[in-house]
Amino acid sequence: MTNGDDVPDPRGGPRDAVVWFLRTDNGAVLFVREAGSSALTVAMVGLLLFAVSGVWPPLVAVESGSMQPNMERGDLVFVMEEQRFAPEYATGDTGVVTREVAAEHDYRQFGGTGDVVVYQPYGSAAQTPVIHRVHFWVEDGENWYSKADPEYVDADGCEELRNCPAPHAGFITKGDNAVTNDYYDQTRGISSPVKPAWVKGTAEYRIPYLGWVRLTFAGTATPVSAVEGSSASTNGTSAALSPVT
Structure with a gap:
């Protein structure tokens, strides 16, 4: 799934790349993952408030x-x-x-x-x-x-x-x-x-x-x-x- 440098193995295909993205401790990927999670949470809260209001x-x-x-x-x-x-x-x-x-x-x-x-x-x-x-x-x-x-x-x-x-x-x-x-x-x-x-x-x-x-x-x-x-x-x-x- 990964090589020694903690990057997705291109031979694993898209599925392995997604799994790597979700599990890796790579600093840059962690930042992107946390930012995306926060944005998704805000969007969900906004949609909930819209549904209520x-x-x-x-x-x-x-x-x-x-x-x-x-x-x-x-x-x-x-x-x-x-x-x-x-x-x-x-x-x-x-x-x-x-x-x-x-x-x-x-x-x-x-x-x-x-x-x-x-x-x-x-x-x-x-x-x-x-x-x-x-x-x-x-x-x-x-x-x-x-x-x-x-x-x-x-x-x-x-x-x-x-x-x-x-x-x-x-x-x-x-x-x-x-x-x-x-x-x-x-x-x-x-x-x-x-x-x-x-x-x-x-x-x-x-x-x-x-x-x-x-x-x-x-x-x-x-x-x-x-x-x-x-x-x-x-x-x-x-x-x-x-x-x-």
Whole structure:
């Protein structure tokens, strides 16, 4: 099977070569074998998470602090397809429970009432996904000023609010951070009302700190002040995400 220099005997054929590869103590082959084993393990875990969540990627890293104190920058968040295990009081067939409805059923996620969703702003794949809490649903053309919490709107009526009347049906969303996000996403142009098709999934669990690995490799592990200051100067601060693939 091998010669004296610990290399496969070419006379043994492919089968002997495979056996040698799996059993040899050759340093270079050991490295390749361990690297391949680790990659296979990661792939299997990823496929298992995908099977459970129905979303790819099933893990995302939080880039900003707009969901504090319930989510922090650097958190790794497990995301699930929104219609899986959705309660009967979810909005229509969207699978999403709004904060408005959740309060009636004591439905809580991440320290607050209502689902936290990952969505694509304006439905554009070119924009970084946002992870914020869903507050209520609006219909196409609806004057939703009366539904809004006065603390989160700086207007005296619908005509002074961006995206009011609603340009289309969808969810009104907001970050949990009481300091940097005392407004709805839709009033600052982060997104128009979030259509169900724009929702990528609901956040289910978070693992602190592990997301920093992804943010570091993505080059987005910059100081919080820089991220929030830059965002605030344009459309406000939103909890952007880096996918973990």
